[in-house]
Amino acid sequence: MKRKVGIRTYLREECIVFHKTKESFGALSNMSSGFPITINNRHISTSEALYQACRFPFNPSLQELIISQTSPMTAKMRSKPYRNETRADWPMVRVRIMRWCLQAKLIQNFAIFSEILQGTGEKPIVEYSSKDNFWGAIPQGDSTLVGANVLGRLLMDLRLQLQQNLFSADHLPPPEVDNFLFLNSPIKEIYPRISENDSSDLFT
Numbered sequence: 001m002k003r004k005v006g007i008r009t010y011l012r013e014e015c016i017v018f019h020k021t022k023e024s025f026g027a028l029s030n031m032s033s034g035f036p037i038t039i040n041n042r043h044i045s046t047s048e049a050l051y052q053a054c055r056f057p058f059n060p061s062l063q064e065l066i067i068s069q070t071s072p073m074t075a076k077m078r079s080k081p082y083r084n085e086t087r088a089d090w091p092m093v094r095v096r097i098m099r100w101c102l103q104a105k106l107i108q109n110f111a112i113f114s115e116i117l118q119g120t121g122e123k124p125i126v127e128y129s130s131k132d133n134f135w136g137a138i139p140q141g142d143s144t145l146v147g148a149n150v151l152g153r154l155l156m157d158l159r160l161q162l163q164q165n166l167f168s169a170d171h172l173p174p175p176e177v178d179n180f181l182f183l184n185s186p187i188k189e190i191y192p193r194i195s196e197n198d199s200s201d202l203f204t
């Protein structure tokens with residue numbers, strides 16, 4: 001069922017606000033390079049590309065096009081012309097899928113991403129956006145951001161799981177989503193990347 005998400009008001013000075021990937025806490029953004037994910041033996045450069053590919057379980061060639069982009073913004077742009085072919089239940093499953101994408105980013109980049117998440121302490125995490133008040137929050141005046149901030153809230157949930165030792169860093173089951181297909185195959189459990197220490201993507 002599609003749930004309504006509450007709009008919240010955040011005081012900027014009290015929050016970890018992230019926006020551009022090169023700025024403070026930019027690693028929290030799905031647009032951040034340096035956190036590759038391997039799904040069914042395929043390398044994906046960013047959680048953004050993975051998320052966008054999940055829109056199109058029945059179009060493997062489009063998924064291929066999206067994940068072959070090293071730039072996350074280009075991956076998103078490649079998906080845009082096909083938005084009307086997005087899986088029909090997307091509004092019902094997108095938050096579940098985003099949660100899983102973030103968990104995949106964490107399990108496969110555990111050392112660095114867990115440290116970044118824990119480095120946010122206890123503060124609210126907010127994605128600054130100029131126009132998207134669903135995933136992020138939009139500035140209102142100089143001192144506040146207003147939005148559902150769903151991405152920030154998912155990151156806070158993940159941080160809480162880490163703090164309470166509830167995040168299982170050795171395997172990640174797929175979300176409960178029908179037809180969760182990637183390049184024609186069901187996405188199964190995923191595991192830490194063997195080459196997590198290979199940080200070559202950090203510099204792309």
Ligand SMILES: Nc1c(N[C@@H]2O[C@H](COP(=O)(O)O)[C@@H](O)[C@H]2O)[nH]c(=O)[nH]c1=O
Pocket residue numbers: 029030031048051076127132135151
């Ligand atoms: N950060 C950021 C964006 N926001 C990101 O876009 C994703 C959702 O996109 P959608 O499929 O449109 O709902 C999600 O990862 C959200 O954080 N979009 C941008 O065009 N530029 C950006 O710098």
